[in-house]
Amino acid sequence: MDFLGIADEEFIRQDVPMTKQEIRILSLVKARIAPDAVVYDIGAGTGSISIEAARLAPQGEVYAIERSNEGINLIRANAANFTASNVKIIQAEAPEGLADLPPADAVLIGGSGSRLSEILETVTPKLKEKGRLVLNCITVQTLMQCIEFMRKHSDTYVYEAIQVQVTRLQQVGTYDMAKANNPIYIVTCWKK
Amino acid sequence: MDFLGIADEEFIRQDVPMTKQEIRILSLVKARIAPDAVVYDIGAGTGSISIEAARLAPQGEVYAIERSNEGINLIRANAANFTASNVKIIQAEAPEGLADLPPADAVLIGGSGSRLSEILETVTPKLKEKGRLVLNCITVQTLMQCIEFMRKHSDTYVYEAIQVQVTRLQQVGTYDMAKANNPIYIVTCWKK
Amino acid sequence: MDFLGIADEEFIRQDVPMTKQEIRILSLVKARIAPDAVVYDIGAGTGSISIEAARLAPQGEVYAIERSNEGINLIRANAANFTASNVKIIQAEAPEGLADLPPADAVLIGGSGSRLSEILETVTPKLKEKGRLVLNCITVQTLMQCIEFMRKHSDTYVYEAIQVQVTRLQQVGTYDMAKANNPIYIVTCWKK
Amino acid sequence: MDFLGIADEEFIRQDVPMTKQEIRILSLVKARIAPDAVVYDIGAGTGSISIEAARLAPQGEVYAIERSNEGINLIRANAANFTASNVKIIQAEAPEGLADLPPADAVLIGGSGSRLSEILETVTPKLKEKGRLVLNCITVQTLMQCIEFMRKHSDTYVYEAIQVQVTRLQQVGTYDMAKANNPIYIVTCWKK
Numbered sequence: 001m002d003f004l005g006i007a008d009e010e011f012i013r014q015d016v017p018m019t020k021q022e023i024r025i026l027s028l029v030k031a032r033i034a035p036d037a038v039v040y041d042i043g044a045g046t047g048s049i050s051i052e053a054a055r056l057a058p059q060g061e062v063y064a065i066e067r068s069n070e071g072i073n074l075i076r077a078n079a080a081n082f083t084a085s086n087v088k089i090i091q092a093e094a095p096e097g098l099a100d101l102p103p104a105d106a107v108l109i110g111g112s113g114s115r116l117s118e119i120l121e122t123v124t125p126k127l128k129e130k131g132r133l134v135l136n137c138i139t140v141q142t143l144m145q146c147i148e149f150m151r152k153h154s155d156t157y158v159y160e161a162i163q164v165q166v167t168r169l170q171q172v173g174t175y176d177m178a179k180a181n182n183p184i185y186i187v188t189c190w191k192k
Numbered sequence: 193m194d195f196l197g198i199a200d201e202e203f204i205r206q207d208v209p210m211t212k213q214e215i216r217i218l219s220l221v222k223a224r225i226a227p228d229a230v231v232y233d234i235g236a237g238t239g240s241i242s243i244e245a246a247r248l249a250p251q252g253e254v255y256a257i258e259r260s261n262e263g264i265n266l267i268r269a270n271a272a273n274f275t276a277s278n279v280k281i282i283q284a285e286a287p288e289g290l291a292d293l294p295p296a297d298a299v300l301i302g303g304s305g306s307r308l309s310e311i312l313e314t315v316t317p318k319l320k321e322k323g324r325l326v327l328n329c330i331t332v333q334t335l336m337q338c339i340e341f342m343r344k345h346s347d348t349y350v351y352e353a354i355q356v357q358v359t360r361l362q363q364v365g366t367y368d369m370a371k372a373n374n375p376i377y378i379v380t381c382w383k384k
Numbered sequence: 385m386d387f388l389g390i391a392d393e394e395f396i397r398q399d400v401p402m403t404k405q406e407i408r409i410l411s412l413v414k415a416r417i418a419p420d421a422v423v424y425d426i427g428a429g430t431g432s433i434s435i436e437a438a439r440l441a442p443q444g445e446v447y448a449i450e451r452s453n454e455g456i457n458l459i460r461a462n463a464a465n466f467t468a469s470n471v472k473i474i475q476a477e478a479p480e481g482l483a484d485l486p487p488a489d490a491v492l493i494g495g496s497g498s499r500l501s502e503i504l505e506t507v508t509p510k511l512k513e514k515g516r517l518v519l520n521c522i523t524v525q526t527l528m529q530c531i532e533f534m535r536k537h538s539d540t541y542v543y544e545a546i547q548v549q550v551t552r553l554q555q556v557g558t559y560d561m562a563k564a565n566n567p568i569y570i571v572t573c574w575k576k
Numbered sequence: 577m578d579f580l581g582i583a584d585e586e587f588i589r590q591d592v593p594m595t596k597q598e599i600r601i602l603s604l605v606k607a608r609i610a611p612d613a614v615v616y617d618i619g620a621g622t623g624s625i626s627i628e629a630a631r632l633a634p635q636g637e638v639y640a641i642e643r644s645n646e647g648i649n650l651i652r653a654n655a656a657n658f659t660a661s662n663v664k665i666i667q668a669e670a671p672e673g674l675a676d677l678p679p680a681d682a683v684l685i686g687g688s689g690s691r692l693s694e695i696l697e698t699v700t701p702k703l704k705e706k707g708r709l710v711l712n713c714i715t716v717q718t719l720m721q722c723i724e725f726m727r728k729h730s731d732t733y734v735y736e737a738i739q740v741q742v743t744r745l746q747q748v749g750t751y752d753m754a755k756a757n758n759p760i761y762i763v764t765c766w767k768k
Binding site: 176 | 214222343352357358361
């Protein structure tokens, strides 16, 4: 089995924002991806999450949904580099593109544009019992929308929310300098 | 396969300090534990790291080294609960207890008492080529000792150091309140 | 002049939550309290903010608004200890108690119960031109309510929001151990 | 009196690293600068700390010690802009330049090159009884050197060390995006 935890530098990313390694690891582990899982990666960006998910689910399928041409090209290039043949690339602005997908075991949302509530509405009936939805966000508004949705649907979902701040100690000569990554909220939701 | 990412509440811990879930996940992923790996868990505490390592290495062996009686009892109880039969418990204060172990693919150090330098000296010849050593620490002194050791042995090791701060959003009535965990340094070292 | 930056231990606090020193310092400096300022401290708790404000405004007046008996007793005791004679104590649940106060140069909100929107509505016409309102909060909901209010009243207010995470290095024997305080959001708002 | 807490944008800084507002505020408050204080600002950089110190000590004197030409020019320009006439600029690499200064009430160290231990040795006899020394640092090595010095001189000094992580919520359209500043260690030391 390949390892979870690909280094950031191994992905082609150009100027597209990419979930950093530690956040990727935590999000994927919290999504509890089984070897035969069906996974949606919404707002797939560079495809880094999709590719690691595909390695965790070698008998499953990962749907990488991304709206931009630049993103689509990067996902294609990265999936080829890592021979992640079970990554299916869908160019669409979610929730468009989700209707025809098979039911999901895990949904990861890294980018939602301004349509998070619609995405959550669309994804909920597609998520299997005990399925998990993991949201990464950097804005207070997105966090709040997700929490409000989960509180409103507390008969369906349980959620856990954390904020993760990773600081790298960059080696500069004889020093190790603290360099902060931006803090990310990770909301993990599972169907009761 | 069982999942990585056991919830903190699933371990029996009494008053023994325990590495929290997110730090456990990151440390184990950074240690790149293969299914047949030989792993040392030094300062095993409750055994939470050993048990998750044992699930990642079902054909391997995990040596849980712990000096206190209380810890040993907890490791035994937790290993039984999770039927982690490949956890070998060794009551010793490291570096004692390490000499006779088979060469390691991965070494996790969560507690080192005041003997970190000795432990690093002892572990280095036992760590296989490309093997990984992952240190968790909460004190500046322990971090610094590890960094100094790695810088002194830069012909043998490469290291990466990060600080991880996890804040939980605790659900209290209609509110989500930020509750900080203590920040942890994770130093990942690998033989060139 | 007395110094800003009283140590936490110098206040009597019993079990009442208290804004920690660094957050107190930043909130008071961001409130730009002039020597003759009229200040409201809403949800005054132990009175720690009121007392430091009173020292910054020796010719001004600080209104400490607090609903609980326990808080009122603590504010009284702490104000006496620091001979902060320009602290006026008002037992009320804000926005009650605010109507009759003189116009404010600075308003600090540390505790708002569940009535933040009402408090902001009531305080806005009482805050002088160029006056400053500083909110401390620990929940996402309170932060979001404040931001939404400020965005809705963007013709009146400009705001700056930060999150501050302080970690103490506690001296334990020969070690300095990282102990996290809970992160606090500080929203600073000023009338254009 | 002018206010403590000048905004970062009000300083001319070009490419010189500058202590950010919140760290400046905390460091200056922890240094307890009296109106007639003698202050050293070692590694003065843009002069931002010196200028705020000069406003806190209108009857005192602030010595801005800086080695680079670029820094010296910035300090001069910023001091002129803020008419901080009690800032005395000394071009030297500390501890050079310190010998002839009058005894200090407060010493702030923001940049120490690689000569921190020498600086601490030189500054200690010049710091008055109850005087305060405040160090800002971003590297583990500098933090450790300061802590080791203070522990070695525990008959002379008491210290408090904190790490401060400030995250700005940047307003981007309808969102508030978390943007981390690098975490800074602030070590406050005072003579018993």
